[in-house]
Amino acid sequence: MKGNIILTGDRPTGRLHIGHYVGSLKERVRMQNEGGYDAFYVMIADAQALTDNAENPEKIRNSVTEVLLDYLAVGLDPERVTFFVQSGVTALPELTAYYMNFVPYSRVVRNPTVKSEIATKDFGRSVPIGFINYPISQAADITAFKANLIPVGEDQEPMLEQTREIVRAFNRIYKKNVLVECEAVLPKNKASLRLPGTDGNEKMSKSIGNCIYLADDAATIKKKVNSIVTFPREINAPGILENNVLFIYLDAFCDDESFVKFYPEFENLDELKKAYTAGGIGDGRIKQFLNDVINDVLTPIRERREALAGDVDKLMDILSKGTKKANEVANATLAEVKDAMGINYFK
Numbered sequence: 234m235k236g237n238i239i240l241t242g243d244r245p246t247g248r249l250h251i252g253h254y255v256g257s258l259k260e261r262v263r264m265q266n267e268g269g270y271d272a273f274y275v276m277i278a279d280a281q282a283l284t285d286n287a288e289n290p291e292k293i294r295n296s297v298t299e300v301l302l303d304y305l306a307v308g309l310d311p312e313r314v315t316f317f318v319q320s321g322v323t324a325l326p327e328l329t330a331y332y333m334n335f336v337p338y339s340r341v342v343r344n345p346t347v348k349s350e351i352a353t354k355d356f357g358r359s360v361p362i363g364f365i366n367y368p369i370s371q372a373a374d375i376t377a378f379k380a381n382l383i384p385v386g387e388d389q390e391p392m393l394e395q396t397r398e399i400v401r402a403f404n405r406i407y408k409k410n411v412l413v414e415c416e417a418v419l420p421k422n423k424a425s426l427r428l429p430g431t432d433g434n435e436k437m438s439k440s441i442g443n444c445i446y447l448a449d450d451a452a453t454i455k456k457k458v459n460s461i462v463t464f465p466r467e468i469n470a471p472g473i474l475e476n477n478v479l480f481i482y483l484d485a486f487c488d489d490e491s492f493v494k495f496y497p498e499f500e501n502l503d504e505l506k507k508a509y510t511a512g513g514i515g516d517g518r519i520k521q522f523l524n525d526v527i528n529d530v531l532t533p534i535r536e537r538r539e540a541l542a543g544d545v546d547k548l549m550d551i552l553s554k555g556t557k558k559a560n561e562v563a564n565a566t567l568a569e570v571k572d573a574m575g576i577n578y579f580k
Contacts, residue, residue: 236270236271237269237270237271237381237382238270238271238272238273238274238378238379238380238381238382238413239261239264239270239272239273239274239380239382239383239384239418240273240274240275240276240374240375240378240380240382240383241257241261241274241275241276241383241384241385242274242275242276242277242278242319242374243277243278243300244278244279244281244282245277245278245279245282245293245296245297245299245300246282246286246292246293246296246439246440247292247296247299247439248296248299248300248303248439248446248447248448249300249303249446249447250437250439250444250445250446250447251428251437251444251445251446251447251482251485251486251527251531252386252427252428252436252437252444253303253386253447254307254447254530254534255420255422255424255425255428255485255486256385256386256387256420256425256426256427256428257384257385257386257420258303258304258307258309259307259420259425260384260418260419260420261275261307261309261384262307262308262309264382264384264418265308265309265310265313265314266308268313270382272315272378272562273313273314273315274314274315274317274378274380274559275304275309275314275315275316275317276317276318276319276374276559277297277300277301277316277317277318277319277552278319278374279293279294279297279318279319279320280319280320280325280326280370281319281367281370281371282296283320283363284361284363284364284366284367285354285356285361285364287361287363297318297552298545298548298549299448301316301548301551301552302448302538302541302542302548303447303448303538304316305537305538305541306447306448306534306535306537306538306541307447307534311551311555315555315558315559316551316552316555317552317555317556317558317559318552318556319374321556321559321560322377322556322559322560322563323560323563323564324377324560324563324564324566324567325370325373325374325377325563326370326373327567328373328376328377328563328566328567328570329366329369329370329372329373331570331574332369332372332373332399332403333366333369335398335399335402335403335406336368336369336395336398336399340395340398341365341366341368341369341395342365344368344391344392344395345391346368346388346389346391346392347364347365347367347368347391349388350364350367351364351365353438353440353441354440367392368391368392368395368396369395369399371392371395371396372395372396372399372400375393375396375415376396376399376400376412376413376566377562377563377566377567378559378562378563378566379412379413379566380413380415381413381414381415381416382415382416382418383415383416383417383418384417384418385417385418385419386419386426386427387419387426387427388427388436389417390417390419393415393416393417396414396415397414397415399412400412400413400414400415401414403570403573407573407574409569409573411566411569411570411573412570422484422485423484424481424482424484424485425485428481428482428485429478429481430443430444431443431444431445431457431458431460431461431478432462433461433462433476433478445457445458445527447531447534447535447538448535448538449531449535450535451528451532454524454527454528454531455524455528458520458523458524458527459520459524461478461479461520462478463477463478463479463516464477468512468513468514468515469512469513470512471510471511471512472509472510472512472514472516473510474506474509474510479516479519479520479523480506480509480519482523482527483502483505483519483522483523483526484502486523486526486527486530487502487522487523487526489501491522491525491526491529492505494525494529495522495525495526495529496522496525505522
C-alpha cells in the first residue's frame with residue numbers, strides 16, 4: 234500500500250458496537266498490520282456528532298475517550314496510526330465553507346445516506362443545516378489529508394461519491410490537481426457490510442439501542458443474543474435462513490475454528506445451515522452457539538479495554554499529539570487550496 238493515505242473515523246455518540254467492528258474496524262486493523270502506507274489517520278468526528286446533539290455536548294465530550302478506548306482495544310496502535318479530534322483541526326471548517334460553493338442544495342438532500350439518517354432522527358421540519366451539510370464536511374475531512382483509501386461501512390459510499398464530485402469540480406475549475414480522489418475499502422464478507430440490529434432493524438444503531446457493544450460483558454451479550462427475535466416454528470419444522478438475524482451474525486463472525494471450539498457436530502457454517510433448514514435444530518441452540526462465538530471474539534477486546542480505561546491522561550496525550558500532527562497536515566492542504574483559488578492575499 235505504499236503511496237496510499239488512509240483516513241477513517243466515527244462519531245463519538247457512545248461506545249462502538251459489533252456492527253462497527255465487522256463493518257470497518259477489522260478492516261482498519263488489517264490495513265494497519267499490513268503496513269506500507271504513507272499515513273493512517275483515524276478521526277473522532279465530534280464536530281459532526283454535534284450537528285444532531287448540539288443541546289447535549291456532554292454526551293459527545295464523554296464519548297470521545299470511550300471511542301478511543303474501543304479503537305485501542307481492537308488493536309489500532311498509536312505508534313502506527315494518528316488519532317485526532319475533528320474539532321481540533323481548524324482547517325476543516327474553512328475547507329467545508331469553500332466546498333459548499335461547488336454543491337447545489339438539491340444534490341445534498343438527495344444523498345440516500347443523508348435521507349436515511351434524517352428519517353431516523355426526531356427533527357421534524359427542523360433539520361439542522363450542519364446535519365444536511367455532512368457530506369460536504371466529510372469531503373473536507375478526507376481531502377485535508379489527501380486520503381485515497383477510506384475504510385467504511387457500505388452506507389458511506391454515497392458520501393464518498395460526493396467527495397469525488399467535489400474533488401473533480403475543484404481541480405477542473407482551478408486547473409490544479411490539488412485534491413485527491415478517494416475510494417471506499419469495504420469488508421469482503423457480505424454479511425459484514427450492514428449488520429442488522431438485535432431487533433431485526435436493518436441497521437445496528439446506537440440511537441435505536443439495538444446494539445451489542447464491544448465493551449459489553451459476557452452476561453450482557455448473552456442477554457442480548459437471547460433477545461433476538463426469530464421466526465416462530467416447531468423444532469422439527471424447517472428453519473428459515475432468509476433475514477434470520479442469528480445466521481447473519483454467524484456469517485459475519487464465525488469460521489471453521491468456531492465449530493471446533495463450540496459446535497463440533499458440524500465442520501462449518503454451510504453444514505449447520507443445511508441441517509437447520511432440514512429441521513430438528515431449535516433457535517435456542519443457535520443462540521447458544523452465537524453467544525459463544527461473539528464472546529470468543531469480544532473477550533480479548535473487552536480485557537484490553539478494561540486495562541487501558543484507567544489511564545485517562547495517556548488517552549488524552551494520544552489525542553493531543555495526534556491532533557497537533559493532523560493540524561499541520563490539514564493546514565498545508567488548506568494553503569494549497571487557497572493558492573489554487575487565488576485567495577492567498579498576504580503570501
